[in-house]
Amino acid sequence: MKRILLDxxxxxxxxxxxxxxxxEMGSRMINPLFFPPLETVGESxxxxxxxxxxxxxxxxxxxxxxxxxxxSMLGVLVGILMGGLPLARGMLYSVVEFFRFIPPIAMIVLxxxxxxxxxxATIFLIVFxxxxxxxxxxxxxxxHVTRNRVxxxxxxxxxxxxxxxxxxxxSTLPHALTGMxxxxxxxxxxxxxxEMIAADFGLGFxxxxxxxxxxxxxxxxxxxxLGLLGFATDRIFRILIDRCGGEYARVA
Amino acid sequence: xxxxxxxxxxxxxxxxxxxxxxxxAVVLPVTGxxxxxxxxxxxxxxxxxTILPSPGQALEEGIDLLAGGELIFHALASLQRLLIGxxxxxxxxxxxxxxxxxxxxxxxxxxxxTEFFRYIPAIAMVVFALIWFGIGEASKVFLIFYNTFFSxxxxxxxxxxxxxQVRIDAVRSLGANRRQVLQFVVVPSVVPYAIQGMRxxxxxxxxxxVSAEILAANSGLGFLIFSSREFSRxxxxxxxxxxxxxxxxxxxxxxxxxxxxxGGNYLPSEMG
Numbered sequence: 312m313k314r315i316l317l318d319x320x321x322x323x324x325x326x327x328x329x330x331x332x333x334x335e336m337g338s339r340m341i342n343p344l345f346f347p348p349l350e351t352v353g354e355s356x357x358x359x360x361x362x363x364x365x366x367x368x369x370x371x372x373x374x375x376x377x378x379x380x381x382x383s384m385l386g387v388l389v390g391i392l393m394g395g396l397p398l399a400r401g402m403l404y405s406v407v408e409f410f411r412f413i414p415p416i417a418m419i420v421l422x423x424x425x426x427x428x429x430x431x432a433t434i435f436l437i438v439f440x441x442x443x444x445x446x447x448x449x450x451x452x453x454x455h456v457t458r459n460r461v462x463x464x465x466x467x468x469x470x471x472x473x474x475x476x477x478x479x480x481x482s483t484l485p486h487a488l489t490g491m492x493x494x495x496x497x498x499x500x501x502x503x504x505x506e507m508i509a510a511d512f513g514l515g516f517x518x519x520x521x522x523x524x525x526x527x528x529x530x531x532x533x534x535x536x537l538g539l540l541g542f543a544t545d546r547i548f549r550i551l552i553d554r555c556g557g558e559y560a561r562v563a
Numbered sequence: 564x565x566x567x568x569x570x571x572x573x574x575x576x577x578x579x580x581x582x583x584x585x586x587x588a589v590v591l592p593v594t595g596x597x598x599x600x601x602x603x604x605x606x607x608x609x610x611x612x613t614i615l616p617s618p619g620q621a622l623e624e625g626i627d628l629l630a631g632g633e634l635i636f637h638a639l640a641s642l643q644r645l646l647i648g649x650x651x652x653x654x655x656x657x658x659x660x661x662x663x664x665x666x667x668x669x670x671x672x673x674x675x676x677t678e679f680f681r682y683i684p685a686i687a688m689v690v691f692a693l694i695w696f697g698i699g700e701a702s703k704v705f706l707i708f709y710n711t712f713f714s715x716x717x718x719x720x721x722x723x724x725x726x727x728q729v730r731i732d733a734v735r736s737l738g739a740n741r742r743q744v745l746q747f748v749v750v751p752s753v754v755p756y757a758i759q760g761m762r763x764x765x766x767x768x769x770x771x772x773v774s775a776e777i778l779a780a781n782s783g784l785g786f787l788i789f790s791s792r793e794f795s796r797x798x799x800x801x802x803x804x805x806x807x808x809x810x811x812x813x814x815x816x817x818x819x820x821x822x823x824x825x826g827g828n829y830l831p832s833e834m835g
Contacts, residue, residue, distance in 0.1 A: 322671035330676070345695055401591030406599055412811030413804055414770035416686075416777065417785070420792045420800045424614055497770075500684030504774040507689075508789075515687075522690040530690050534683050541682030 347527040355528030364517075368536060371506065371514040374430060375498050378437025383491050385438070386445025390487065393446065394453020395479075407446050415440035415497065416504045428509040433502060440501040441494040448490025452483035484555050492548040499541050613795035624798035625805070633787070638806060640782035644700065645772055648707025649765060655708075656715035657757060663716065664723020664753075677713060685710045685771040689778055698779040706771050711764040718760020722753035754825050762818035769811055 337346035347355075389407075393400040415436050422432040460478050469477065506515025514533060521529035600618050607617040616624075628634040663670040685706050692709075696702035730748050739747065776785025784803050791799040 318667070319671060322668055323675055326672045326675045398591070401588075402595030402598070404595075405592035406595050409808050409812065412766075412769075412815065413808040414773045414811075416770060416774045417788055417804050417807050419777065420788050421797065421804075423792070424795065424797060496684075500686045500767075500770065500774075503684055504686045504689075504777070507778060518687060518690050522693060525694070527691075527694065530694075534687055534691075537687050538679060538683045541684070545682065 344525055344527055347531055351528040352531045355526065356532045359529060359532055364532070364536070367512060367514050367517045368540070370512050371502055372540070374433050374506075374513065375437055375495075375502050378434040379441050379491075379495060379498050381434070382438040382441025382494065383445050383487075386442045386490070386494075387449050387487050389442075390446040390449025391453055391479075391483070393450040394483070400450065400454070404450075407443050407450075410439075411443040411447060415501045419505060419508055423509050428511070430510075432509050433505045433513075436501050436505045437498045440497040441491075444494045444497065445487060445490040448493075449483060449487040452486025453479060455486075456482050485552055488548065488552045488555060492545065492552065495544055495548060496541070499537070499544075503537070613797060616798040616801065621798045621801045621805075624796075625802040628799065628802055634802070634806065637782055637784050637787045637803070638810065640786075641772055641776065641784045642810070644703045644783065645707055645765070645768055648704040649711050649761075649768060651704070652708040652711025652764065653715050653757075653761060656712045656760075657719050660716040660719025660757070660760075661723055661753070663720040670720065673716075677717060680709075681713050681717075685767065686774045689771075689775055692775075693779055703772060703775050703780065706775050707768045710768040710771050711761070714764030714767065715757060715760040718763070719753060719757045722756025723749075725756065726752045751825075755822050758818060758822045758825065762815065762822070765814055765818065766811070769807075769814070773807065 331349070334346055335348065338348040343351070389403065393403050393407075418436055418439050419432070422435045426432040426435060456479055460482070461474055464474050464478050502513070503515040503518065506513040507519040510516050514537060518530060518533045521527070521533060603615075604618050607615045607620075612620060625634070659673065663673050688709055689702070689706060692702040692705045696705055726749055730752070731744055734744055734748055772783070773785040773788070776783035777789040780786045784807055787803045788800050791797070791803070
């Protein structure tokens with residue numbers, strides 16, 4: 312018991328107390344607008360929680376999930392195609408690799424010019440942030456399927472369909488999920504930037520408004536909400552990867 | 564004969580190919596890119612320049628921007644910010660990562676910070692960055708620092724934890740002193756991990772700098788993109804996007820090469 316206190320509780324509390332006191336010092340000695348005092352943050356939270364915080368969060372989440380699901384489905388399909396057919400792989404690999412390195416937010420001006428501001432443009436950016444990384448990971452998974460497993464299944468009389476369903480698919484799934492986990496991280500940062508620029512609702516828009524009106528307490532609440540959402544989503548993916556992987560799992 | 568062989572390789576599912584051959588290493592990617600550009604060209608016939616310019620128009624604009632020096636000016640502005648923030652981030656993150664790897668107490672002290680902030684995307688910090696540091700260079704450098712720091716610190720920590728005790732014991736039994744253990748085992752084992760973290764941090768920093776420049780800046784590729792919006796110069800936007808893609812790939816490849824060069828036989832099998 313004493314060990315746990317000394318080993319775990321002490322270092323955690325040390326840092327948290329240190330950070331909080333630095334923050335208080337900042338707000339007292341530098342500028343309360345720069346470092347909002349804790350009671351201001353509390354007030355902001357109460358006001359926002361009884362206001363439209365939840366609606367803003369929900370809108371952002373809906374955009375993320377729509378774009379993410381569309382992008383992931385497309386990515387898995389193209390990835391399987393590329394992993395399976397050398398012709399597709401040869402033709403698409405460089406193209407996908409090139410697009411993967413374009414920061415999704417750079418597409419915002421094109422997206423707004425094509426779809427106008429609002430849902431479609433932001434969802435397009437999330438698809439863009441998701442699809443290439445999922446494609447590359449899925450492709451990698453299919454391409455690196457252990458050949459002896461395929462041979463074993465084939466020598467037991469499996470046809471191409473069965474090889475795909477029983478060997479290729481389960482061993483690719485963890486790779487695809489790993490790609491999706493990274494993509495989800497990208498989606499979170501992309502949606503914030505996208506909503507700051509081209510939306511009139513959502514977490515990003517809310518943060519931008521708070522900045523313009525210098526409501527630093529609100530910013531703080533927004534950041535914490537974002538952090539919690541990111542954390543929860545990441546944990547869900549880890550659990551999914553562990554579950555779906557089974558004996559094929561290779562969690563990165 | 565050779566032709567049928569190549570044809571078989573192209574159409575047979577890859578898991579049936581007995582060896583990892585990659586046919587058409589040059590021809591196929593070029594064909595793929597050419598098809599994509601052809602689709603783009605065909606689509607651009609149906610839209611206005613302010614919506615979708617043709618590949619030719621984009622190329623022309625690219626040459627203009629390059630000749631006028633704007634492209635290089637903005638690219639250098641972005642790269643300079645990236646480099647400064649990145650170097651500061653690495654300089655602070657590597658020692659802290661070492662500390663976290665070596666001392667469990669220090670690691671637990673850092674955990675509330677690393678665990679909390681790693682789920683807050685850097686771009687969300689832009690609001691604080693702008694309030695704290697204004698819209699000048701400092702706010703962008705801070706964001707890059709923020710991006711780099713967590714990736715590099717956590718990667719360095721992982722590297723220190725993965726140093727194999729057997730290797731340390733081996734050099735010790737050959738008579739190495741502490742400094743030699745550090746020089747010949749610890750540092751070479753950690754460096755590949757640290758570089759891997761730098762590569763990931765750089766990748767994210769790249770996306771962040773573009774967002775930050777879109778939101779508040781008067782130079783940089785992000786600024787070039789966003790300022791072209793006012794005159795609907797989509798050709799300029801496409802040129803800037805293409806330059807971003809090329810820069811991103813070049814930087815990533817540099818880091819990969821570095822990992823292989825310094826890693827040598829210490830390279831963990833999953834890297835490189």
